[in-house]
Amino acid sequence: MARKAGGARSRPRGGRGGRTGITYQVLGALLLAGLIAAAVWWWQQHHWIPPRDAFPVQGVEIGEADGPVNWGSIKAIGADFAYLDASASAFARDPAFVGNLQGAREAGLQVGALHRYDPCQPADRQAANFVVTVPGDQTLLPAAIELDMLADKCPVTVNEAKVESELMTFINQVETHTGKALILKISPAFEARYAIAAKLDRNIWLVRDRWQPDYAGRPWTLWTANSSLSSEVVAGDLRWVVMQP
Structure with missing residues (x-):
């Protein structure tokens, strides 16, 4: 029997959508780490004396x-x-x-x-x-x-x-x-x-x-x-x- 035209195809698990979500998570973690490092650096700079x-x-x-x-x-x-x-x-x-x-x-x-x-x-x-x-x-x-x-x-x-x-x-x-x-x-x-x-x-x-x-x-x-x-x-x-x- 011929395949019905226009039939929906299921997207493989772990495809592009999954990779995008992981990328955003990594970027968010890096951004958070950068903000924490900047805050620590600011505190040290503004409280440091020889x-x-x-x-x-x-x-x-x-x-x-x-x-x-x-x-x-x-x-x-x-x-x-x-x-x-x-x-x-x-x-x-x-x-x-x-x-x-x-x-x-x-x-x-x-x-x-x-x-x-x-x-x-x-x-x-x-x-x-x-x-x-x-x-x-x-x-x-x-x-x-x-x-x-x-x-x-x-x-x-x-x-x-x-x-x-x-x-x-x-x-x-x-x-x-x-x-x-x-x-x-x-x-x-x-x-x-x-x-x-x-x-x-x-x-x-x-x-x-x-x-x-x-x-x-x-x-x-x-x-x-x-x-x-x-x-x-x-x-x-x-x-x-x-x-x-």
């Missing part, structure tokens, strides 16, 4: 953007010192500096002040801004100057020689005020552009999360080891800094 046996002296950098700070809690989580954002460019001042200075001292931390340098502004105006913001107190740690902004977008051309000469003007005036040699906090971008670590004979402060930085070509004194340390003691993340033993 071991105390290797770096006994550790601290923080704090500014107005970090919000209200419980300095007793900062001390309790292991900070020995604090660098406070004080001034920036020729006119800007951190409104939290005075309160943070008092709070950090009352908590028993050593304290230093930091200026964010702007290569587009005259060095003497920036130095004056720092001097009127930060007291000439010999108990303070050496002041730090953050070198991160490049001169590429200045309204008036500022070449590399000008950047270096203006920096020396700023350094000389601030060191006269504080009585101590400045620390140069140099970003990777600034060092790549100006190679300033080899030109200015000052202690340096480098920045690199988790791994020790070597982009300056010489040993560092301070290292921002975790720029986003999670802690319940401040609203945002802490910039955690260690000192070379």
Whole structure:
């Protein structure tokens, strides 16, 4: 008898539909494993600090953007010192500096002040801004100057020689005020552009999360080891800094 036209054919068990289901299960498991690994990595990155046996002296950098700070809690989580954002460019001042200075001292931390340098502004105006913001107190740690902004977008051309000469003007005036040699906090971008670590004979402060930085070509004194340390003691993340033993 002839086979009836259009008759349904049964699909073999374990065919394409079964393989597709297994594929989705595998992909789902891989996705879940990736999410778990990412969560673990995030937690480790945001809670990691260098071991105390290797770096006994550790601290923080704090500014107005970090919000209200419980300095007793900062001390309790292991900070020995604090660098406070004080001034920036020729006119800007951190409104939290005075309160943070008092709070950090009352908590028993050593304290230093930091200026964010702007290569587009005259060095003497920036130095004056720092001097009127930060007291000439010999108990303070050496002041730090953050070198991160490049001169590429200045309204008036500022070449590399000008950047270096203006920096020396700023350094000389601030060191006269504080009585101590400045620390140069140099970003990777600034060092790549100006190679300033080899030109200015000052202690340096480098920045690199988790791994020790070597982009300056010489040993560092301070290292921002975790720029986003999670802690319940401040609203945002802490910039955690260690000192070379």
